[in-house]
Amino acid sequence: MEMKKVIITGVTGQDGSHMADYLLSQTNHIIVAGVRRLSVSNHKNIEHLKDNPRFRLIDLDITDNSNVDRVIQEERPDFFLNFAANSFVGNSWKMPVNHMMTNCMAVLYQLDSIKNHVPSCRYYNAGSSEEFGDVVQVPQSETHPLRPRSPYGVSKCSARHLVKVYSDSYDLYAVQGWLFNHEGVRRGTDFVTRKITHNIARIKKSIDLNKPFTPLELGNIEAKRDWSDAEDFMDGVWKMMNQEHPKNYVLASGEMHTIREFLYETLNTAGIKFKTTGKGESEKLYTKDNRLIFQVNPEFYRPAEVNELCGDSSSIERDLKWKRKTDFKGLVKKMYNSDFEDLG
Structure with a gap:
């Protein structure tokens, strides 16, 4: 080579x-x-x-x-x-x-x-x-x-x-290429997925040690996204760079999940049992012993939200034989486990 x-x-x-x-x-x-x-x-x-x-x-x-x-x-x-x-x-x-x-x-x-x-x-x-x-x-x-x-x-x-x-x-x-949302253990903590896994890992540590903790705050948790593992996309990008002629492709999972789903899946992965109160901007999550885990903060809402991003990557799957390897639950588990381990 x-x-x-x-x-x-x-x-x-x-x-x-x-x-x-x-x-x-x-x-x-x-x-x-x-x-x-x-x-x-x-x-x-x-x-x-x-x-x-x-x-x-x-x-x-x-x-x-x-x-x-x-x-x-x-x-x-x-x-x-x-x-x-x-x-x-x-x-x-x-x-x-x-x-x-x-x-x-x-x-x-x-x-x-x-x-x-x-x-x-x-x-x-x-x-x-x-x-x-x-x-x-x-x-x-x-x-x-x-x-x-x-x-x-x-x-x-x-x-x-x-x-x-x-x-x-x-x-x-x-x-x-059009890269739909792609996350992982190297995602910055200001991005919503990593913000969730990092903070839930922090809260889980505090619960285990019976220490107080501050709740996680997010904006619009009804927004839907198409999330994939960033590592899976690198193969797609390199395939795009090595065609006979240049052509742009969508890289995506083809599945939509709400931010709420990502949050709930992270809590389930962490083994934190929770209950919900309120709706919309007043929604909150509590532990079974009534400690506040999460609340919506309207200040985090965007001026204009893109609500339903979901990609169709069938073209690159057909033409360049690209395929993602990590599913939604696997991605959440990978990110949460890494954040939990990093806390020592």
Whole structure:
């Protein structure tokens, strides 16, 4: 197998670190990992890779056009995988300009530099189910219209148009798959799934030790999502990068679950028996001995919610033989057990 060079951005995050793991185990390629501010970044997710001779960190700020251009010109990668992004949808209303710079302009810098210096490089930008937004059909396939309902969704749609324009206009191999919600043990604790498993593990520890605890608070728990294991998606992304011709695909489980279901499944996995009171914004969960476990906090509601995201990944399953391995209950169990063990 020929050894090639792969640049991965966002390597300290969930997707970038899992992709580095995947490529180091499944290929003999060299991984060049771009990290902004090398000395201060949180490297927890890649600490285990630092001694690997095929893994190298470089200083790369994707919002700095000259920095991006210099790196691509010097490294001349065979593949460029862009996982770096502002990916927390809730924050995009507070920082819309920042989201557009990081999620859209950065993509333009990368594509233009690849076009100028190494047009044979294959390019991937991480897309999102949030691009579909105000959905008109369930499930959503590659043909569903783009109808974003958040600045984050807009930023990803804008990047998608750039990817297509550069691919069509300059004959670049450039793709942007639609990745539906994908979670795991490396998910940030500000994302709802990890927020749930991390806090329920904390509460379970306190219950076991008969100590007081603060309840978990969430916003709209009726919102429905299509959740998969992030590790399963890496194989799909790499298959997307190695087609004869560039084509975008949806990666998803094809199942919808509410945030309430994720919460209840985590509590069941933890072995915490609970009872419910109230409805809507006044809903609360208590232990059998009346200690408050969870309550809805209306302050966490989004200005515009996307309620029914569910992906149809039948195209990539048929064309590229991709298939997810971890089901919903398996994902919850994996995340909760990891969080519980981390608490010692």
